[in-house]
Amino acid sequence: VFILAIESSCDDTAAAVLHNDKVLANVVANQLIHNQYGGVVPELASRAHQQNIVPVVDAALRKANIQKEQLSAIAFTQGPGLMGSLLVGGSFSKSMSAALEIPLIAVNHMHAHVLAHFIDEDGFDKPSFPFLALTISGGHTQIIRVDSFFDMTIIGETTDDAVGEAFDKSAKILGLPYPGGPLIDKYAKLGNPKAFAFTKPKVAGLDFSFSGLKTAILYFIQKQKLQNPDFITENLNDICASIQHTIIEILMDKIKLAVKETGIKQVAIGGGVSANSGIRAALKATEARYGWKTFIPKFEYTTDNAAMIGIVGYQKFLNQHFETAAVVSKARIQF
Numbered sequence: 001v002f003i004l005a006i007e008s009s010c011d012d013t014a015a016a017v018l019h020n021d022k023v024l025a026n027v028v029a030n031q032l033i034h035n036q037y038g039g040v041v042p043e044l045a046s047r048a049h050q051q052n053i054v055p056v057v058d059a060a061l062r063k064a065n066i067q068k069e070q071l072s073a074i075a076f077t078q079g080p081g082l083m084g085s086l087l088v089g090g091s092f093s094k095s096m097s098a099a100l101e102i103p104l105i106a107v108n109h110m111h112a113h114v115l116a117h118f119i120d121e122d123g124f125d126k127p128s129f130p131f132l133a134l135t136i137s138g139g140h141t142q143i144i145r146v147d148s149f150f151d152m153t154i155i156g157e158t159t160d161d162a163v164g165e166a167f168d169k170s171a172k173i174l175g176l177p178y179p180g181g182p183l184i185d186k187y188a189k190l191g192n193p194k195a196f197a198f199t200k201p202k203v204a205g206l207d208f209s210f211s212g213l214k215t216a217i218l219y220f221i222q223k224q225k226l227q228n229p230d231f232i233t234e235n236l237n238d239i240c241a242s243i244q245h246t247i248i249e250i251l252m253d254k255i256k257l258a259v260k261e262t263g264i265k266q267v268a269i270g271g272g273v274s275a276n277s278g279i280r281a282a283l284k285a286t287e288a289r290y291g292w293k294t295f296i297p298k299f300e301y302t303t304d305n306a307a308m309i310g311i312v313g314y315q316k317f318l319n320q321h322f323e324t325a326a327v328v329s330k331a332r333i334q335f
């Protein structure tokens, strides 16, 4: 089975070609245009997708060394995401599946972040069912109980900001460019995680809250700057390490509770924030400490990519779960 997968939910235009569960090509065109605005501008994203989609798909097919005629199906991101962005990938996929007379498969972007672990990669184990998935990205923070490829239940999620936003908004307060998450990670490596203490939110059960942390950081920085205008530059590494440490504790507290409540000791992380080195280390440490088995995807499958759309597409193909051209893109989508 050869699947062409297309992802265009936010600001990255991505295409991948899979042979069964193996990735032959995984191409991403980043839209750098948004950086100067400090966030994704939906209208610009949509237009950039229109420019990128044909060259990105061409590049993926060329890299995979596959002719269009060999494709078995086309999988695309149906949602959630920005409507103007989703529509570009959706209409392109519909036209191409119609022209090639091959099945069309709609994929939930959040399912794809979870199922990215089932891509066949040397040196990476696949979880077995049931497992817990912690999806941490720019738009989501979810703990999901995964009982099979298509049976997933959200058991905890953020009540306000996503963890990626917590990273990016904290970085913005520090005057770092967007997206600030990777920069906080970088500076945190050089700092003392216990240098400054930020209070953790008190949220019952498995849900998260991150908006309070941002406010706490803002007030802390404003107060320090009154005494020392150079506070940020002089303490950047320690501030970043302390912010990151707090975020990791919030995540780990909840995932530990989820393991306790479900009795499931397999934990897989996904989404862009799972690229964070501190989170990876904290998760890995639970293997020796608590006997968990943890799964961290290959870096290129953590942030938005089409290979993860392709692996869901492959599973849906095996189940003959196809759509007609009447299928609609959805900014919000039932999990």
Ligand code: ATP
Pocket (backbone or CB within 6 Å): 009, 010, 080, 081, 109, 113, 136, 137, 138, 139, 140, 163, 164, 165, 167, 168, 179, 180, 181, 182, 183, 185, 271, 272, 273, 274, 275, 276, 277, 302, 303, 304
């Ligand atoms: P969603 O999947 O919810 O629609 P998204 O696709 O925009 O959101 P991703 O691309 O999965 O999100 O992740 C982007 C986020 O990951 C950004 O907030 C970015 O700052 C964060 N991020 C990336 N690398 C790191 C890192 N090393 N440390 C912390 N955060 C990071």
Ligand code: FE
Pocket (backbone or CB within 6 Å): 109, 113, 137, 138, 271, 272, 303, 304
């Ligand atoms: Fe994503």
